[in-house]
Amino acid sequence: MPTVTFVGTPFLALANYESRALGFYDLSIVEVSYPITGVAKEEARRRATAVFDKVVQGLFGVSNEAGQPVGAGQVEWNVR
Amino acid sequence: MNLEGVSAKLIDLEDDSLETVNHLFCQRKWTDGLPIVPPTETRVAAMLRCTDLPAGTILGKMAPRWRPCDVHHVAINAVMAGCRPEYLPVVQAAVQAMLDPLFNLNGVQATTNPCGVMIVVNGPVARELNVNCGFNLFGQGWQANATVGRAIRLCMINIGGGLPGVGDMSTLGNPGKYSGCIAENESASPWTAYHVEKGFDPSVSTVTVIGTAAPQNVIDMSGDPTAIAESLARAMIVSGSNCMYIEGEPMVVVGPVHARHLSRGGFDKAALRQYLWEHGKVELGGLHEVSRNIIKSWKKRSVKVEDGRDVLYVTERPEQIGIVVAGGEGGPHSAVLAPFNGTHLVTRPIARSDGTPVHSVQELMH
Numbered sequence: 145m146p147t148v149t150f151v152g153t154p155f156l157a158l159a160n161y162e163s164r165a166l167g168f169y170d171l172s173i174v175e176v177s178y179p180i181t182g183v184a185k186e187e188a189r190r191r192a193t194a195v196f197d198k199v200v201q202g203l204f205g206v207s208n209e210a211g212q213p214v215g216a217g218q219v220e221w222n223v224r
Numbered sequence: 225m226n227l228e229g230v231s232a233k234l235i236d237l238e239d240d241s242l243e244t245v246n247h248l249f250c251q252r253k254w255t256d257g258l259p260i261v262p263p264t265e266t267r268v269a270a271m272l273r274c275t276d277l278p279a280g281t282i283l284g285k286m287a288p289r290w291r292p293c294d295v296h297h298v299a300i301n302a303v304m305a306g307c308r309p310e311y312l313p314v315v316q317a318a319v320q321a322m323l324d325p326l327f328n329l330n331g332v333q334a335t336t337n338p339c340g341v342m343i344v345v346n347g348p349v350a351r352e353l354n355v356n357c358g359f360n361l362f363g364q365g366w367q368a369n370a371t372v373g374r375a376i377r378l379c380m381i382n383i384g385g386g387l388p389g390v391g392d393m394s395t396l397g398n399p400g401k402y403s404g405c406i407a408e409n410e411s412a413s414p415w416t417a418y419h420v421e422k423g424f425d426p427s428v429s430t431v432t433v434i435g436t437a438a439p440q441n442v443i444d445m446s447g448d449p450t451a452i453a454e455s456l457a458r459a460m461i462v463s464g465s466n467c468m469y470i471e472g473e474p475m476v477v478v479g480p481v482h483a484r485h486l487s488r489g490g491f492d493k494a495a496l497r498q499y500l501w502e503h504g505k506v507e508l509g510g511l512h513e514v515s516r517n518i519i520k521s522w523k524k525r526s527v528k529v530e531d532g533r534d535v536l537y538v539t540e541r542p543e544q545i546g547i548v549v550a551g552g553e554g555g556p557h558s559a560v561l562a563p564f565n566g567t568h569l570v571t572r573p574i575a576r577s578d579g580t581p582v583h584s585v586q587e588l589m590h
Contacts, residue, residue, distance in 0.1 A: 154393065155393060157389070157390045158288065158334055158390060158391060158393060161288060161289060161385060161390055161391055162287075162288045162289070162290070162334075162391075165288070165289045165290040165291070165385075166290055181518065182514055182518060
């Protein structure tokens, strides 16, 4: 099933850490600004609109401009 | 001790001084920041003589890195924490309790909440190992408390991957995350011990794990049973507390002085639990609208409509509130341990690998 996971910016390293530990090496991750809790509807809509193209790319497996798959590989994997 | 088949690797160091070992472990982020006892083969083998599980036995996978948690790994971290070998059965039972999905270790480890893990030991093993249940029990000064709690934290770091900013996203943390381990003061309690309430025989020893923020002290100098119960109930659901926002199972640590007053007033644990639940509530109408809406979303199971008003209870049901008696004599203090979201109080017996409880850790030594 095509899946995209939304991850708040401070949690990108954790998302990589955990998705790889669980074997999801190609998990499509879309970064969203954080925090989400308590934001007004207008702000939530603005943030959703800002990542809409990335969600579509992630769901349909479209590569980015550099030819890399959209997903966890875009985030630095720099923990032990 | 045959360590064949275990997954930990040996490191050969030319200079095995304490300074060098600690520098290496700090560099590799294998510590909590404090010096460790080097986990040499000899020390780890001595530790493993206090469990009947063979090295290589996997207890489960530990979040958020989901590494297999081998009893050998647990023994290594217990050595590093400074545990005496006979403490290992308590550490092992606590790890097994944390790995129960009901505990929500992934959440406890990775949340932005300041929660850590508090361990409560009940039964004869608590006395055998001299786990502090009296004066300053949340504080310093007791080898078993300090090192058992620290061993759990080191397991969470080194097996679970709870590194600050990566696997541990706690915004503030709390000092109890270095170590949290107490025992119930069963001899000073007028009531049934916690593990007996949970259906264990008094001769059985248990470990209960709590995913909790730092203990919140509750002082009440009234000496009046109902006033004390009221103070405890109100303290459970104050502004800023985890209990205001998130579902979980709190533990109330009743000091011996408060316990005696409450008992004198006719309270047993069941009656106190019911009182705390009935009075540990707040009308949401007085809160800011945004906060009110978040609470109604995050903690909806505990919001009940009464006379047209939204009322937030500390838990969905009274039986979700844990109560232990602990602390020193002479002070009118108790504490509330406010849980993290979705964490349950999980209790495990200290037992053989076949599940048979032991009455002494000596029974596990070989």
